[in-house]
Amino acid sequence: MPRFLAHGKKMDDLPPLTRIQTRNRSAIMSGGLDAFSTAGFKGATLDQIADAAGLSKPNLLYYFPSKEAIYAALLEELLKTWLDPLRTLDPNGNPIEEILAYAHRKLAMSRDFPRESRLFANEILAGAPQIHAVLAGPLRTLVDEKAQIMRGWMDAGLIRKSDPHHLIFSIWALTQHYADFDVQVRAVLGDVDPFSGADTFVDHLYRTLLQPPDQDHL
Structure with a gap:
């Protein structure tokens, strides 16, 4: 499952994230985990995830282009340890x-x-x-x-x-x-x-x- 940002580049091809970027991405992943584990993929929304992450929706979309991308990233990380x-x-x-x-x-x-x-x-x-x-x-x-x-x-x-x-x-x-x-x-x-x-x-x-x-x- 390759990871993409909103501008289409793979995350693995980009320079390391800054401290703030790392914190924001972690907040989005945690917010997504809350939303998806509670409401499922269909029930969760980007607005819910952004609110849980404490970010604006446009800011969230800088890191992940869609709800699907957040979900895929969460599953990718989960499968590494599951x-x-x-x-x-x-x-x-x-x-x-x-x-x-x-x-x-x-x-x-x-x-x-x-x-x-x-x-x-x-x-x-x-x-x-x-x-x-x-x-x-x-x-x-x-x-x-x-x-x-x-x-x-x-x-x-x-x-x-x-x-x-x-x-x-x-x-x-x-x-x-x-x-x-x-x-x-x-x-x-x-x-x-x-x-x-x-x-x-x-x-x-x-x-x-x-x-x-x-x-x-x-």
């Missing part, structure tokens, strides 16, 4: 601890980056028009690679056998729920921090699920 938790799963590590560490990293992302999680969810619910190629390409390749590692651990009797793809899907569904359905979770729990017990529950759930059958009695 796949990292799975990439770091070590085939030479302890299988149960590696999978648990992955689940905890995903849960931490829901805690620390809830707006980014909802932006990603909204994009998926819309049919992934901007990132479908990434989902069907790099993401699928990465998931297949890690699923093969998990399958090898299962065949070696190091973890209980299951479908590794669905194991990964279940981790996504469980951990991202805390960000994507934050309002529902907090409404049910009241004043309790949902993440204070989530780490313990996730650890217990997947440790129990992954324990090899011959170790159930231990």
Whole structure:
């Protein structure tokens, strides 16, 4: 996803941004993240983003020529880090601890980056028009690679056998729920921090699920 300014030049072809330009661009990205994660792509407007960024609409358009450009830039930055938790799963590590560490990293992302999680969810619910190629390409390749590692651990009797793809899907569904359905979770729990017990529950759930059958009695 190449990044463009209003005059048509790619951002990567331009000199480094000044301190003020960096601050304004960061404000626009944060305002866009607020707008898109709340209202979705169709519901968000440039006026909303400009207001959230504390900039005039013409000033915003100096940095990004359209709403689409802001959205594309946000997704580009998101995808740089969204796949990292799975990439770091070590085939030479302890299988149960590696999978648990992955689940905890995903849960931490829901805690620390809830707006980014909802932006990603909204994009998926819309049919992934901007990132479908990434989902069907790099993401699928990465998931297949890690699923093969998990399958090898299962065949070696190091973890209980299951479908590794669905194991990964279940981790996504469980951990991202805390960000994507934050309002529902907090409404049910009241004043309790949902993440204070989530780490313990996730650890217990997947440790129990992954324990090899011959170790159930231990």
